[in-house]
Every structure is written in structure tokens, then in C-alpha cells.
Amino acid sequence: MRRGRLFQGWYIVGAVHVLLALGFVASSLLSSSLVLFLGAFCILVGLGVGLVYVPAVSTIARWFVLWRSSASGIALAGTGLGTLLGPVVAGALMEHPSWQLTMQVYAAAIALTGLAAAVLRGRPEELGLHPDGVPPSGDPAAGQSAQGMDLAQAARQARFWWYFAAIFLGSIGLFLALIHINPLARQQGLSVAQANGLIGLIGVGNVLGRLALGRLGDRMGALRFLLVLTVSLAVLCGLWAMARGFVALSGFALVFGAANGGCIALYPAVAATWFGTRNLGAILGALYVAVGIAAVAGGSLAGWLFDVWGGYTPSILLAGGSAALSALAVWRAECAGRDGRG
Known part of the structure; x- marks a missing residue:
């Protein structure tokens, strides 16, 4: 063994x-x-x-x-x-x-x-x-992916830390929306049932995004499609800031959840391409620490912004800005690999 x-x-x-x-x-x-x-x-x-x-x-x-x-x-x-x-x-x-x-x-x-x-x-x-x-074709890139690197080797590369930052920043918006879309809807005068339903719609969209958008990632390329989805999250947050009423918020919740679900499906695929699969479990475990940090930081920081400004617009802008920075971090991670710095 x-x-x-x-x-x-x-x-x-x-x-x-x-x-x-x-x-x-x-x-x-x-x-x-x-x-x-x-x-x-x-x-x-x-x-x-x-x-x-x-x-x-x-x-x-x-x-x-x-x-x-x-x-x-x-x-x-x-x-x-x-x-x-x-x-x-x-x-x-x-x-x-x-x-x-x-x-x-x-x-x-x-x-x-x-x-x-x-x-x-x-x-x-x-x-x-x-x-x-499918039997291996002898492609050197495929062999390198199957072997890969260990966590220590990955952590010495700039690409790893750019990707860590990308996952952290990309996760902030999801947790922020899950926590604050309900009170935002109540502030707009929606009923308790409607406000709770918005959280459910984010979850439904998330499941559908994981199921459907992963296939598009295989066709377009995981890295390229991850960039597209991450940029779309920033755009959707801009629409969220302007959304009024149950219909508009429902549309945002469903599509935003789907885009996040697509990102979640693509994160492991991109990591496997960059770092290989031999020690992918350890590498993903380290990268997903970023998700835990985002779960704590995103909702807390958004709550503080609401206390300071008395509204949710700054929190939504935080989510959108984080998504835009996440896309930038993914791009920098790719550039770091091309530059030979990992």
C-alpha cells in the first residue's frame, strides 16, 4: 500500500x-x-x-x-x-x-x-x-497534472497565494448575501415569507449553477469560465444595489446563486490544472481556509458598514468590489504561472 x-x-x-x-x-x-x-x-x-x-x-x-x-x-x-x-x-x-x-x-x-x-x-x-x-496519450502536461506537487511546493509559489486571495474575495459576496439579503428585503417592506424565500432562491441557484455551469467550464476552459463568472458576480452586485421589490430581488438571488455555484464547481478544477492531483486534497484543504475566513469576515464587515452608514448599499458595494478583486487575483495567479513564479 x-x-x-x-x-x-x-x-x-x-x-x-x-x-x-x-x-x-x-x-x-x-x-x-x-x-x-x-x-x-x-x-x-x-x-x-x-x-x-x-x-x-x-x-x-x-x-x-x-x-x-x-x-x-x-x-x-x-x-x-x-x-x-x-x-x-x-x-x-x-x-x-x-x-x-x-x-x-x-x-x-x-x-x-x-x-x-x-x-x-x-x-x-x-x-x-x-x-x-481513456488511456493516457503520452501528453507531458497530462502526466504532470497526474503527478503534481505537494502542499509545501505549492505554498512556495506566488500562484497559490493569488488563488487563495481569489477564493477568499470571491466567497465574501456569497456569505454577505446569505446573511443580509433577508433584512434588506424586510427594510424594503417585503414580508417575512418573501424575505426568507430569497435565501432559498440563492440556494436553488447555487445548486443549479454547480450542476449546469460546470459543463460549460469543460467546454470553454475552467480558468476562462471562472474569470467570466467572477466578473459577472461584480456586475450582479451592481444590479442588486438597484433592485427594488420581490421580483427584482428574486431574479438577483437566483442568478447570483447560480454564478456562485459555478465558481464553486470550477475552483477545484483550476487548482488541479495548476498544482496537479497527487496531493490535491492537502492543497485544496489549505486553499479552502480562505472560505472559512470569508464566512466570518464578510457578514461581520457588512454588519459594521450597516451600523455606520445606516443602509446596505456600502455592503453591496463591498460584495461587488470583492468579486472584481477576485477576478483580478485569478488573472494574477495565471500570470504568475506564465512568468515562471508558480
């Missing part, structure tokens, strides 16, 4: 599902103490959610080259679909059993889902297969 296969196959995915299931069970049993409940949930579930994403995405990138963006989009659509359906199912369950039993039901479902990891293999070569089912 090769060193590293333990972290590329079904072992880590299965272990993460066990961690998630334990987090749900432990939290349901420690409900008498808020401190213990939060500790169990935040540590076990938070760690599990953070770990489950990267191994699956990096595995997809090793199995597909020609259709890498499409495959990544389809796989990542599962997270968006779960975000939409999870709260709905939980709410339906809690109408009958207690919330503690609901969490235990979720724990069982997560554990059963983890059994599917037994069929996963980190690389097609482990089963005597080839990416996309």
Missing part, C-alpha cells in the same frame, strides 16, 4: 462520517448542559463538516480530466442540495419526535451514508483504470 493512500481512499471519508455521526449523537445526549452541547457539536460536527468536503472533491479531480468541471459540479451540488433539504426535513421530523431524537436520526443517516465510502478509491489506477476511462 502506497504511503498517502490512507488519506486518498475511502478510509478518511468513512472516518469523517463517523465523526459527524458521533457529533450529532453526543450533542443530543448532552442537551442538559449548553456548554457541553456546544462543545460536542462545534468540535465534532464542525471538524467533520470541514473535513468531509476536501477528500471527496480531490478524489473527483483524480478520476476526471476532460470532464473535471462537470464532475466537480455534480458532486458539489450534493452539498447545496443538503443545505436546502436538511433544515426542511429536520423541521418536519421535529413536529413529532423531539429534537434530540431528530439529531439521532440524522446521525444514523450520516453513518449509513458513510458506508458508501467503501466503494470510493482515491485514484482510478488503483483499480487498473484511467481518468475519464
Whole structure:
């Protein structure tokens, strides 16, 4: 067994599902103490959610080259679909059993889902297969992508840090919209149901974008299409600043969510092209730290701007400006590679 296969196959995915299931069970049993409940949930579930994403995405990138963006989009659509359906199912369950039993039901479902990891293999070569089912053509670029570099090598390149900045800046707008589109809609006089529906529309658009736009990335080229989508996010934020009423905000939410979903589908494909797939899991894990920082910074900074200015226009401009800077950072990452600086 090769060193590293333990972290590329079904072992880590299965272990993460066990961690998630334990987090749900432990939290349901420690409900008498808020401190213990939060500790169990935040540590076990938070760690599990953070770990489950990267191994699956990096595995997809090793199995597909020609259709890498499409495959990544389809796989990542599962997270968006779960975000939409999870709260709905939980709410339906809690109408009958207690919330503690609901969490235990979720724990069982997560554990059963983890059994599917037994069929996963980190690389097609482990089963005597080839990416996309096509034998290698002898293309040096393909061989370099299949081998790739490790995290230390990637982190020494300017391209890595430009891409880190691009993902951070590109993620700010999504979290900002998810947090603040509801109160903005309420400020415009929309009902609670309509304001909540806008958040759902961002989620629906996000899932559709991951499913549909990844295929366009395969046709146009992942890097080129990522630039197009990132610039479109900046334009959409400009439209958001002018949107008034439920219809206009609904159109923005759906298209904005789709563009973000497309970016999410393309991030791993571009990283695989630049850094290879041999240690893609570690590299993506480091790059996606930027998403966590954006989740905290985006909403908080937008809230501070609202407190200072008394309106949401500066926050929307922040989202649009961040998207524009993200596109610039992606372009600089590409230029850094062409200049020989990685």
C-alpha cells in the first residue's frame, strides 16, 4: 500500500462520517448542559463538516480530466442540495419526535451514508483504470497534472497565494448575501415569507449553477469560465444595489446563486490544472481556509458598514468590489504561472 493512500481512499471519508455521526449523537445526549452541547457539536460536527468536503472533491479531480468541471459540479451540488433539504426535513421530523431524537436520526443517516465510502478509491489506477476511462496519450502536461506537487511546493509559489486571495474575495459576496439579503428585503417592506424565500432562491441557484455551469467550464476552459463568472458576480452586485421589490430581488438571488455555484464547481478544477492531483486534497484543504475566513469576515464587515452608514448599499458595494478583486487575483495567479513564479 502506497504511503498517502490512507488519506486518498475511502478510509478518511468513512472516518469523517463517523465523526459527524458521533457529533450529532453526543450533542443530543448532552442537551442538559449548553456548554457541553456546544462543545460536542462545534468540535465534532464542525471538524467533520470541514473535513468531509476536501477528500471527496480531490478524489473527483483524480478520476476526471476532460470532464473535471462537470464532475466537480455534480458532486458539489450534493452539498447545496443538503443545505436546502436538511433544515426542511429536520423541521418536519421535529413536529413529532423531539429534537434530540431528530439529531439521532440524522446521525444514523450520516453513518449509513458513510458506508458508501467503501466503494470510493482515491485514484482510478488503483483499480487498473484511467481518468475519464481513456488511456493516457503520452501528453507531458497530462502526466504532470497526474503527478503534481505537494502542499509545501505549492505554498512556495506566488500562484497559490493569488488563488487563495481569489477564493477568499470571491466567497465574501456569497456569505454577505446569505446573511443580509433577508433584512434588506424586510427594510424594503417585503414580508417575512418573501424575505426568507430569497435565501432559498440563492440556494436553488447555487445548486443549479454547480450542476449546469460546470459543463460549460469543460467546454470553454475552467480558468476562462471562472474569470467570466467572477466578473459577472461584480456586475450582479451592481444590479442588486438597484433592485427594488420581490421580483427584482428574486431574479438577483437566483442568478447570483447560480454564478456562485459555478465558481464553486470550477475552483477545484483550476487548482488541479495548476498544482496537479497527487496531493490535491492537502492543497485544496489549505486553499479552502480562505472560505472559512470569508464566512466570518464578510457578514461581520457588512454588519459594521450597516451600523455606520445606516443602509446596505456600502455592503453591496463591498460584495461587488470583492468579486472584481477576485477576478483580478485569478488573472494574477495565471500570470504568475506564465512568468515562471508558480
